Amino acid sequence: MRTCAKWAAVFGVISVLSAPAASAAPDLPPITPVLSSYQGCRTASTVDTNDIPWAQAMLRPDRAWQHANGAGVTVAVVDTGVDATSPALAGRVANAGEDCVGHGTFVAGLIAATPRQGGGFTGIAPGARIVAVRATDQAGNATADGVANGIRSAVAGGARVIQVSAAVTGGNGALAAAVRDATAAGAVVIAPASTGDPDKAVPSFPGAYPEVIAVSAIAPNGAPVRASAPEIKVDLAAPGAMMTGIGPRGNGLFVSGGDAVAAAQVSGAAALVLSYRPALSPQDVARRLRDTAYPPPGNAPDPLLGSGVIDPEAALTAEFPTAGGKPPAVPAAVHMPPPVDTTPEVTAAVVATAAAVVIAAVTIAAVIIPRGRKRGWRAAP
Structure with a gap:
């Protein structure tokens, strides 16, 4: 199964099942690039x-x-x-x-x-x-x-x-x-x-x-x-x-x-x-x-x-060299998930994702560091 979810890209092993789920409400009105022949101008969303x-x-x-x-x-x-x-x-x-x-x-x-x-x-x-x-x-x-x-x-x-x-x-x-x-x-x-x-x-x-x-x-x-x-x-x-x-x-x-x-x-x-x-x-x-x-x-x-x-x-x-070529080969800063916010505004899917990432990070630390080096760039101070 293909995956490029954010945390999977960082850690390399997290399943797509742990990616954030869509929080778009099912009753949000849709917008399409083109109106059909029977549609008038888009009305306001409430x-x-x-x-x-x-x-x-x-x-x-x-x-x-x-x-x-x-x-x-x-x-x-x-x-x-x-x-x-x-x-x-x-x-x-x-x-x-x-x-x-x-x-x-x-x-x-x-x-x-x-x-x-x-x-x-x-x-x-x-x-x-x-x-x-x-x-x-x-x-x-x-x-x-x-x-x-x-x-x-x-x-x-x-x-x-x-x-x-x-x-x-x-x-x-x-x-x-x-x-x-x-x-x-x-x-x-x-x-x-x-x-x-x-x-x-x-x-x-x-x-x-x-x-x-x-x-x-x-x-x-x-x-x-x-x-x-x-x-x-x-x-x-x-x-x-x-x-x-x-x-x-x-x-x-x-x-x-x-x-x-x-x-x-x-x-x-x-x-x-x-x-x-x-x-x-x-x-x-x-x-x-x-x-x-x-x-x-x-x-x-x-x-x-x-x-x-x-x-x-x-x-x-990311700090790139001034001349051509790839970014300098130095260890990259690992992107960790955001802190869990327990307020109602944050969806349960995001909270579950953060928990899965933390568990994965503990068990695969030996994988993260080599992958960071392979990226060949580092974050600027």
Whole structure:
């Protein structure tokens, strides 16, 4: 059984059964990338919860916030637009307006939503600013030319990170050129690796281009959402199933998923990296995200997971050599699970996970240290 759950990646032996279970409430209304022909604009959600989403418990972006929270970095969301009335993004969105579909608002929230009062959902980089770039029609349908124009608008808006959620199944010269120009301008371009249903996934553009960080989704058990990856380029993986987040028309919560949703968390991590290390090039940022990711089984790139699941804190703090090559071969700091919080806001699944990790750590200490050395990087003081 494949697994790249956070604790399994660290200790190498923990079963996927001990990964955090999804805490998304079953009654959260769904958000899809495209509206069906019979749907009107997305209505507000009246559901709220202080539960910590499983993806947040896995990635622990709060550990990186002592170093940087995304402040000073602008992230463009090339999607269906971003709703101007979202409290979680208030005052930090340029070009906000109507988002009929709600997908762009959901993605923007995963990247940069402020922490909710009482705990629960928050974005990866809550200090980042968002530039909303609509690249679809009102129902969420996109074209290669529309996405290309959206990327150029993102660069013109000063974005250092460009999240292209509005992916298409075929590229063209205009889209390829827009990606090249964005990278040359110093922007990190991040997009879903595939589009379509998990069992009918096809390569998506611009994710298929070499300059783009293509992201695939994992489920709460750490396994890839897709069962196969024919001709699909995957650079990194991130949580992308049963994901909790904000939506349009208020402060209620929604649920969504897919590679585009997974890509949003990589965009948030990229914003954290650039907030802490603003002089990095797009290639430097991509390298940090890849080389500090929790590796797939076998410590080799995987067709479904790429270099592995992102680790936001390590991407910021790892000390790399100034010249080319791998990080220095020194013992790595072991990532231990977060302290158990006994308050009702923390789900029982997360508590059970932490307990399983502690037990595993005691019994396999002899395995952890060699694996840490093999990673070849260390956390900065």
